[in-house]
Amino acid sequence: xxxxxxxxxxxxxxxxxxxxxxxxxxxxxxxxxxxxxxxxxxxxxxxxxxxxxxxxxxxxxxxxxxxxxxxxxxxxxxxxxxxxxxxxxxxxxxxxxxxxxxxxxxxxxxxxxxxx
Amino acid sequence: xxxxxxxxxxxxxxxxxxxxxxxxxxxxxxxxxxxxxxxxxxxxxxxxxxxxxxxxxxxxxxxxxxxxxxxxxxxxxxxxxxxxxxxxxxxxxxxxxxxxxxxxxxxx
Numbered sequence: 092x093x094x095x096x097x098x099x100x101x102x103x104x105x106x107x108x109x110x111x112x113x114x115x116x117x118x119x120x121x122x123x124x125x126x127x128x129x130x131x132x133x134x135x136x137x138x139x140x141x142x143x144x145x146x147x148x149x150x151x152x153x154x155x156x157x158x159x160x161x162x163x164x165x166x167x168x169x170x171x172x173x174x175x176x177x178x179x180x181x182x183x184x185x186x187x188x189x190x191x192x193x194x195x196x197x198x199x200x201x202x203x204x205x206x207x
Numbered sequence: 208x209x210x211x212x213x214x215x216x217x218x219x220x221x222x223x224x225x226x227x228x229x230x231x232x233x234x235x236x237x238x239x240x241x242x243x244x245x246x247x248x249x250x251x252x253x254x255x256x257x258x259x260x261x262x263x264x265x266x267x268x269x270x271x272x273x274x275x276x277x278x279x280x281x282x283x284x285x286x287x288x289x290x291x292x293x294x295x296x297x298x299x300x301x302x303x304x305x306x307x308x309x310x311x312x313x314x315x
Contacts (some may be wrong), residue, residue: 132245132310133305133310135305136303139301146301147301181250181251184219195241195253195256196253196303198250198251199250200249
Protein backbone atom coordinates (compact mmCIF):
# COMPACT_ATOMS: atom_id res chain seq x y z
CA UNK A 92 0.00 0.00 0.00
CA UNK A 93 1.26 3.47 -0.87
CA UNK A 94 1.78 5.50 2.32
CA UNK A 95 0.80 8.90 0.86
CA UNK A 96 -1.19 8.79 -2.35
CA UNK A 97 -2.29 11.65 -4.55
CA UNK A 98 -4.68 11.75 -7.46
CA UNK A 99 -4.49 12.61 -10.23
CA UNK A 100 -0.78 12.39 -11.09
CA UNK A 101 -1.20 14.59 -14.14
CA UNK A 102 -3.64 17.38 -14.94
CA UNK A 103 -3.66 19.40 -18.15
CA UNK A 104 -6.26 22.12 -18.29
CA UNK A 105 -7.11 25.51 -19.72
CA UNK A 106 -6.77 28.85 -17.98
CA UNK A 107 -9.85 29.80 -16.03
CA UNK A 108 -10.87 26.23 -15.21
CA UNK A 109 -11.25 24.79 -11.71
CA UNK A 110 -9.43 21.62 -10.62
CA UNK A 111 -8.98 19.50 -7.50
CA UNK A 112 -6.21 17.26 -6.23
CA UNK A 113 -6.85 14.63 -3.59
CA UNK A 114 -4.45 13.20 -1.03
CA UNK A 115 -4.74 10.33 1.40
CA UNK A 116 -2.25 8.96 3.92
CA UNK A 117 -2.45 5.61 5.68
CA UNK A 118 0.42 6.24 8.12
CA UNK A 119 -1.78 7.42 10.98
CA UNK A 120 -0.04 10.80 10.95
CA UNK A 121 -1.63 13.86 12.52
CA UNK A 122 -0.33 16.53 10.16
CA UNK A 123 -0.66 16.91 6.41
CA UNK A 124 0.78 19.48 4.04
CA UNK A 125 0.56 20.86 0.55
CA UNK A 126 3.82 21.97 -1.08
CA UNK A 127 4.26 23.56 -4.50
CA UNK A 128 7.40 22.82 -6.54
CA UNK A 129 8.04 25.15 -9.45
CA UNK A 130 10.07 24.51 -12.58
CA UNK A 131 13.26 25.48 -10.76
CA UNK A 132 12.68 22.76 -8.17
CA UNK A 133 11.88 25.20 -5.36
CA UNK A 134 9.66 23.39 -2.87
CA UNK A 135 7.45 25.86 -1.03
CA UNK A 136 4.95 25.23 1.77
CA UNK A 137 1.38 26.28 1.01
CA UNK A 138 -0.85 24.81 3.70
CA UNK A 139 -0.73 22.53 6.69
CA UNK A 140 -3.49 20.80 8.62
CA UNK A 141 -3.16 19.15 11.99
CA UNK A 142 -6.00 16.78 12.77
CA UNK A 143 -8.36 18.67 10.43
CA UNK A 144 -7.34 22.10 11.77
CA UNK A 145 -5.62 24.58 9.45
CA UNK A 146 -2.30 25.55 11.07
CA UNK A 147 -0.32 27.00 8.19
CA UNK A 148 -1.72 29.19 5.47
CA UNK A 149 1.16 30.82 3.62
CA UNK A 150 0.72 33.73 1.27
CA UNK A 151 -1.22 31.85 -1.35
CA UNK A 152 -3.94 33.34 -3.59
CA UNK A 153 -7.39 32.67 -2.21
CA UNK A 154 -8.14 30.80 -5.43
CA UNK A 155 -6.46 27.91 -3.60
CA UNK A 156 -8.65 26.27 -0.98
CA UNK A 157 -7.57 23.25 1.04
CA UNK A 158 -10.04 20.97 2.75
CA UNK A 159 -9.44 18.22 5.27
CA UNK A 160 -12.48 16.05 5.86
CA UNK A 161 -10.54 13.90 8.34
CA UNK A 162 -6.94 13.60 9.44
CA UNK A 163 -6.14 11.03 6.75
CA UNK A 164 -7.28 13.19 3.85
CA UNK A 165 -6.28 16.58 2.53
CA UNK A 166 -7.61 17.96 -0.74
CA UNK A 167 -6.67 21.04 -2.71
CA UNK A 168 -9.14 22.89 -4.90
CA UNK A 169 -7.93 25.58 -7.29
CA UNK A 170 -10.34 28.04 -8.89
CA UNK A 171 -9.78 30.13 -12.03
CA UNK A 172 -6.47 28.52 -12.93
CA UNK A 173 -3.68 30.75 -14.22
CA UNK A 174 -0.54 29.98 -16.23
CA UNK A 175 1.59 30.59 -13.13
CA UNK A 176 -0.18 27.79 -11.29
CA UNK A 177 1.64 25.25 -13.46
CA UNK A 178 3.82 23.25 -11.08
CA UNK A 179 4.09 19.96 -9.26
CA UNK A 180 1.97 19.88 -6.11
CA UNK A 181 3.16 17.54 -3.39
CA UNK A 182 1.11 16.30 -0.50
CA UNK A 183 3.05 15.21 2.59
CA UNK A 184 2.39 13.99 6.08
CA UNK A 185 4.25 13.83 9.38
CA UNK A 186 3.71 12.60 12.89
CA UNK A 187 3.18 15.30 15.47
CA UNK A 188 2.27 18.91 15.00
CA UNK A 189 4.33 21.21 12.80
CA UNK A 190 7.20 18.75 12.31
CA UNK A 191 8.95 20.16 15.34
CA UNK A 192 9.74 16.66 16.63
CA UNK A 193 10.99 14.52 13.80
CA UNK A 194 11.19 16.63 10.71
CA UNK A 195 10.52 13.64 8.53
CA UNK A 196 7.94 14.36 5.91
CA UNK A 197 6.54 11.52 3.88
CA UNK A 198 5.71 12.77 0.41
CA UNK A 199 3.19 11.62 -2.12
CA UNK A 200 4.29 11.11 -5.71
CA UNK A 201 3.20 14.57 -6.74
CA UNK A 202 0.55 15.93 -9.08
CA UNK A 203 1.87 17.73 -12.14
CA UNK A 204 -0.48 20.53 -13.14
CA UNK A 205 -0.11 22.14 -16.55
CA UNK A 206 -2.23 25.18 -17.33
CA UNK A 207 -2.48 26.08 -21.02
CA UNK B 208 11.05 34.64 7.52
CA UNK B 209 13.34 31.64 7.64
CA UNK B 210 15.49 31.22 4.54
CA UNK B 211 17.71 28.43 3.34
CA UNK B 212 20.35 29.06 0.69
CA UNK B 213 21.95 26.45 -1.52
CA UNK B 214 24.10 26.64 -4.62
CA UNK B 215 21.88 25.27 -7.39
CA UNK B 216 24.82 23.70 -9.23
CA UNK B 217 25.10 21.56 -11.15
CA UNK B 218 27.85 19.98 -9.12
CA UNK B 219 29.71 17.44 -11.21
CA UNK B 220 32.01 14.83 -9.69
CA UNK B 221 33.59 11.66 -11.08
CA UNK B 222 32.57 8.27 -9.77
CA UNK B 223 34.37 7.41 -6.55
CA UNK B 224 35.01 11.04 -5.56
CA UNK B 225 33.63 12.93 -2.57
CA UNK B 226 30.70 15.22 -3.28
CA UNK B 227 30.30 18.18 -0.94
CA UNK B 228 26.95 19.96 -0.74
CA UNK B 229 26.51 23.09 1.32
CA UNK B 230 23.63 25.04 2.78
CA UNK B 231 23.33 28.21 4.86
CA UNK B 232 20.33 29.43 6.79
CA UNK B 233 19.12 32.72 8.16
CA UNK B 234 17.40 31.87 11.45
CA UNK B 235 19.95 31.52 14.21
CA UNK B 236 17.33 29.84 16.38
CA UNK B 237 16.82 26.91 14.03
CA UNK B 238 17.35 23.59 15.74
CA UNK B 239 16.70 20.77 13.29
CA UNK B 240 18.16 20.25 9.83
CA UNK B 241 17.54 17.73 7.10
CA UNK B 242 18.84 16.57 3.77
CA UNK B 243 16.40 15.20 1.22
CA UNK B 244 17.25 13.59 -2.09
CA UNK B 245 14.98 14.01 -5.08
CA UNK B 246 15.44 12.03 -8.27
CA UNK B 247 14.11 13.58 -11.45
CA UNK B 248 10.34 13.16 -11.65
CA UNK B 249 10.14 11.66 -8.17
CA UNK B 250 9.22 12.89 -4.71
CA UNK B 251 11.78 13.99 -2.09
CA UNK B 252 13.01 11.36 0.37
CA UNK B 253 14.79 11.95 3.66
CA UNK B 254 18.41 10.78 3.74
CA UNK B 255 19.86 12.53 6.81
CA UNK B 256 18.78 14.57 9.79
CA UNK B 257 21.07 16.44 12.18
CA UNK B 258 20.29 18.35 15.36
CA UNK B 259 23.62 18.93 17.13
CA UNK B 260 26.83 20.65 16.11
CA UNK B 261 29.37 18.32 14.59
CA UNK B 262 29.24 15.38 12.22
CA UNK B 263 26.73 12.59 11.80
CA UNK B 264 27.61 9.63 9.63
CA UNK B 265 25.34 7.11 7.94
CA UNK B 266 27.05 4.82 5.47
CA UNK B 267 28.57 6.90 2.70
CA UNK B 268 26.76 10.03 3.89
CA UNK B 269 28.02 12.50 6.49
CA UNK B 270 26.02 15.52 7.59
CA UNK B 271 27.84 18.39 9.27
CA UNK B 272 26.25 21.18 11.29
CA UNK B 273 27.82 24.40 12.52
CA UNK B 274 25.19 26.51 14.26
CA UNK B 275 27.58 29.37 15.03
CA UNK B 276 28.30 29.83 11.33
CA UNK B 277 24.76 28.83 10.33
CA UNK B 278 25.70 26.23 7.80
CA UNK B 279 24.90 22.61 7.14
CA UNK B 280 26.73 20.38 4.72
CA UNK B 281 26.38 16.90 3.27
CA UNK B 282 29.35 14.83 2.18
CA UNK B 283 28.87 11.83 -0.05
CA UNK B 284 31.88 9.54 -0.13
CA UNK B 285 32.64 7.15 -2.99
CA UNK B 286 30.02 8.88 -5.16
CA UNK B 287 28.07 6.62 -7.50
CA UNK B 288 26.12 7.46 -10.66
CA UNK B 289 23.01 6.46 -8.70
CA UNK B 290 23.68 9.45 -6.40
CA UNK B 291 22.89 11.80 -9.30
CA UNK B 292 19.88 13.74 -8.05
CA UNK B 293 18.85 17.07 -6.55
CA UNK B 294 19.70 17.42 -2.87
CA UNK B 295 17.42 19.63 -0.79
CA UNK B 296 18.48 21.15 2.50
CA UNK B 297 15.64 21.86 4.93
CA UNK B 298 15.15 23.24 8.39
CA UNK B 299 12.28 22.71 10.73
CA UNK B 300 9.73 25.25 11.78
CA UNK B 301 5.96 24.89 11.73
CA UNK B 302 6.69 23.12 8.45
CA UNK B 303 9.91 22.17 6.74
CA UNK B 304 11.50 25.11 4.94
CA UNK B 305 13.47 23.95 1.92
CA UNK B 306 16.35 25.44 0.01
CA UNK B 307 16.23 25.50 -3.77
CA UNK B 308 18.34 22.36 -4.02
CA UNK B 309 21.70 21.45 -5.50
CA UNK B 310 21.81 19.21 -8.55
CA UNK B 311 24.55 16.59 -8.32
CA UNK B 312 25.82 14.73 -11.37
CA UNK B 313 28.16 11.76 -10.88
CA UNK B 314 29.88 10.61 -14.05
CA UNK B 315 31.13 7.05 -14.53
